[in-house]
Amino acid sequence: MNFSSWPALFVVDVEGNGANPPDLVEVAALPVRDGRPDKSIAGAWLTKPKRPVTPFAARVHGLTDQVLEDEPGWEEIKDAVHDLLGTAWIAAHNAHVDYRVLSAHLPQWQPAGVIDTLRLAKAAYPELPRHSLDALIKHASPDLSQAPGQRHRAAFDAYATAQLLNAMADRYESWDQLVAVAVPPGLPGAPDLEQEPTLW
Template sequence: MNFSSWPTLLVVDVEGNGCNPPDLVEVAALPVLDGQPDKSTAGAWLTKPNRPVTPFAARVHGLTNQMLDDKPGWEEIKDAVHACLGTAWIAAHNAHVDYRVLSAHLPQWQPAGVIDTLRLAKATYRDLHRYSLDALIEHETPDLSQAPAHRHRATFDAYATAQLLIAMASHYESWEQLVAAAVPPGLPGSPEPEQEPTLW
């Protein structure tokens, strides 16, 4: 895989307050440059949700209401998040979720495309029994020694997802092949289906 052929791509992850639909409590956006995660230009935000973090959500990601109480609200950071994401491609694990939540919070945002590492993993590793982020970390054993925070925090999960994306990309010869395997139908960047020839 020639990583220099890749367009601008950010691996994203979001954490919510546990409500449905969720309020965001953390957003991470990690660029992949020349086949490496670039922490020096990454974006990471904590935000105080409009509704309290549920006990279940706090147990998962460790972000409590007390920790978020002095953080800016979404209205204060949304322009910075939008500016960071721009019109770049994004990648995420089970990307429907992150894309849907970010789109709800940033109605004007439109990425160039959406890579789903869950979909990509199923195409790349056909014999695995599970395709969760933990299962893929166990299978691929990426170097996570430089990952910030801890599992289930947006910054850690974005870093882990970036390393998995880079590893899986080595199984494909071109960006176009990767896109064909990794972009869910109906999401931005999905390859156009070939039109059946007609007489009209």
Template structure:
């Protein structure tokens, strides 16, 4: 894979308050450049949600209502997050979730495309029993020594997802092949289905 042929790509991860639909409590944006996660230009934001964090969500990511007290509200960081995302491609694990939540919070945001590392993993490693982030970390064994925070925090999960994406991308010859395997139908960047020839 020639990583220099990639367009601007940002690995994203979000954490929510556990409600449905969720309020955001954390967003991480990690660029991938020349086949490496670029932590020097990464962005991360913690935000106090309008509705309280549920006990279950707090147990998962550790961002309790007490921890979030005093953090900026979404309206205070919305512009910075939107500016950081721009119109670049994004990648995320189970990307439907991150794309849907970010789109709900940023209605004017339109990424060039959406890479789903869950979909890519199923195409790349068809014989695995599970495709969760934990299962893929165990299978691929990426170098996570420089990962910030800890598992289930947005910065850690974005870093782990970036390393998994890079590892899987090495099995594809071109960006176009990667896109064909990794972009879910109906999301930005999905290849157009080939039209069957007709008489008309």
């Protein structure tokens, strides 16, 4: 894979308050350049949700109402998130979720495309019984020595996802081949399927 041919891309991860639909409590956006995560302009934000964090969500990511009490509300940081992401491609693990939540919080945001590393992992490692981020980290052993924070925090998970994306992308010769496998139908950037021939 010629990584220099990639368009601008951010690996994103979001953490929520456990409600449905969720309020955001953390967002991370990590650019990938030449096949490597670039922390120099990465963005990571904590945000105080409008509704309380559920006990289950707090157990997962450790972000309680007390931790978030003095953090800015979403209205205060949304422009910074939007400005960093711009119209670049995004990648995420189980990308439907991150794309849906970010789109709900950034109505004017239009990414060029959406890479799903879960979809990519199922193609790359069909022998694995599970394709969760934990399962992939265990299987592929990506270098996480420079990952910020800890598992289930947005910056760490974005870094891990970026390392897995780069490792799996190396199986493909071109960006277009990667896109054909990794972009879920119906999401931005999905290849146009050839129309079936009809009788009229």
